[in-house]
Amino acid sequence: MPRGNSRLINSAHSARPPRSRAVREAIGRCRALIRERGEVSGAAAAREALAAYVALDSTERAQFFDALARDFSPNPQAVVDAAQAYKGDPTPATLLRLEEVVEPARQELFRRLNMAPGGTAALVAMRLAVLVELDDHPQWRLIDNDLRHLLRSWFNRGFLALKRIDWHTSAMVLEKLIEYEAVHEIKGWDDLRRRLQADRRCFAFFHPQLPDEPIIFIEVALMRAVSARVQPLLDVASPVTPAADASCAVFYSITNCQDGLRGISFGNFLIKQVAVELRDELPRIRRFATLSPIPGFRGWLRGNREKLGAGARGAELRALFERLEAPDWFEGEGLDKCEALLMPLAAYYLTQARRGRELVDAVARFHLGNGAAMERLNWLGDTSVHGMARSFGIMVNYVYRLAEVERNHELFVKEQRVIAAAPVMRLAEEAAGWLVPKDDGPGKS
Numbered sequence: 001m002p003r004g005n006s007r008l009i010n011s012a013h014s015a016r017p018p019r020s021r022a023v024r025e026a027i028g029r030c031r032a033l034i035r036e037r038g039e040v041s042g043a044a045a046a047r048e049a050l051a052a053y054v055a056l057d058s059t060e061r062a063q064f065f066d067a068l069a070r071d072f073s074p075n076p077q078a079v080v081d082a083a084q085a086y087k088g089d090p091t092p093a094t095l096l097r098l099e100e101v102v103e104p105a106r107q108e109l110f111r112r113l114n115m116a117p118g119g120t121a122a123l124v125a126m127r128l129a130v131l132v133e134l135d136d137h138p139q140w141r142l143i144d145n146d147l148r149h150l151l152r153s154w155f156n157r158g159f160l161a162l163k164r165i166d167w168h169t170s171a172m173v174l175e176k177l178i179e180y181e182a183v184h185e186i187k188g189w190d191d192l193r194r195r196l197q198a199d200r201r202c203f204a205f206f207h208p209q210l211p212d213e214p215i216i217f218i219e220v221a222l223m224r225a226v227s228a229r230v231q232p233l234l235d236v237a238s239p240v241t242p243a244a245d246a247s248c249a250v251f252y253s254i255t256n257c258q259d260g261l262r263g264i265s266f267g268n269f270l271i272k273q274v275a276v277e278l279r280d281e282l283p284r285i286r287r288f289a290t291l292s293p294i295p296g297f298r299g300w301l302r303g304n305r306e307k308l309g310a311g312a313r314g315a316e317l318r319a320l321f322e323r324l325e326a327p328d329w330f331e332g333e334g335l336d337k338c339e340a341l342l343m344p345l346a347a348y349y350l351t352q353a354r355r356g357r358e359l360v361d362a363v364a365r366f367h368l369g370n371g372a373a374m375e376r377l378n379w380l381g382d383t384s385v386h387g388m389a390r391s392f393g394i395m396v397n398y399v400y401r402l403a404e405v406e407r408n409h410e411l412f413v414k415e416q417r418v419i420a421a422a423p424v425m426r427l428a429e430e431a432a433g434w435l436v437p438k439d440d441g442p443g444k445s
């Protein structure tokens with residue numbers, strides 16, 4: 001909390017761009033909110049400041065964000081003085097003083113705006129507005145950092161409630177599922193109803209300040225075996241089987257709903273807690289697996305065409321790349337040849353393609369980082385237009401063995417070790433050999 005002049009709003013700037021009257025009003029109310037000390041009057045000031053911000057149009061909001069980035073940062077001289085004081089006398093008192101002056105006034109502003117009705121949702125939306133234009137306004141990164149810092153605290157697992165969503169859930173929430181689903185489009189109410197029947201489950205995290213807004217949700221198929229193809233899971237006309245007969249839970253879709261919470265992870269908690277919930281509800285279920293997309297594979301392959309085309313199986317791969325340009329590449333003869341080439345390449349991409357130390361594929365990073373093991377690649381696992389476009393239809397099963405999750409997590413996080421079944425690793429090793437130039441040999445550089 002700011003006291004006295006410990007965290008001055010930096011206003012010693014010249015040549016400021018002109019601000020509209022509405023922006024000046026919003027900034028003025030934000031300054032008044034920070035100065036406010038009374039609890040009741042502070043809540044009223046928060047409502048007024050938030051209303052002033054919400055009323056701004058897109059041009060005015062850009063001016064508002066510029067002002068937040070420039071004028072609500074720490075006072076440089078106060079920081080220098082406090083740092084020198086702590087260096088000369090490193091006591092708890094001088095450390096507290098340094099912490100006070102280093103924290104931006106923006107953070108206190110956001111804390112107080114959060115007191116207004118709808119404040120949490122407005123701040124999530126504010127961060128999204130900042131994120132979508134961050135490339136054009138790099139100075140707004142200061143705002144993003146402050147909002148991300150606070151939202152991580154406000155949306156930590158302790159504040160989130162896990163709820164099962166079924167056909168009796170409020171229509172408002174059900175409509176949000178249709179709207180937000182990002183992996184496999186929900187094509188209307190009949191499709192949604194099938195995804196919520198007896199052999200399916202849907203769970204979501206909710207925050208108390210956003211009771212009708214799922215933060216993230218996961219869809220599960222209860223089955224007798226791990227599925228290799230997603231289309232049967234999405235078939236509205238598929239027969240409904242008794243949940244009690246299932247021995248396997250297949251997580252086939254997980255969707256983050258709030259773009260303003262980008263970069264704040266919830267999925268790792270969600271999958272593990274849902275697995276425990278299902279095990280408690282249905283004791284026969286002993287296998288927990290995903291049927292996951294490989295969203296970056298096609299782009300990675302396109303970016304490495306030249307390198308692969310110069311390798312040990314260059315001629316075959318160049319012919320494959322030409323065939324893959326056709327929208328109907330998976331029709332006609334020679335599909336088995338496509339499979340024999342694409343499956344090893346997909347395994348290599350998932351297990352060995354890296355950017356620095358990190359795996360390139362975000363879905364692989366997510367599941368392996370959660371402690372899953374890469375179990376199986378599935379040829380033509382998703383034959384939808386979207387599935388064929390992003391990974392030539394190939395999908396992957398990650399398996400969550402609850403007794404091994406922590407060990408796998410530690411190995412991946414600390415050593416970047418990929419835990420994968422032997423057949424997957426053999427495929428990856430096969431493709432690794434194709435990357436060696438075909439004219440390499442003894443005595444050649």
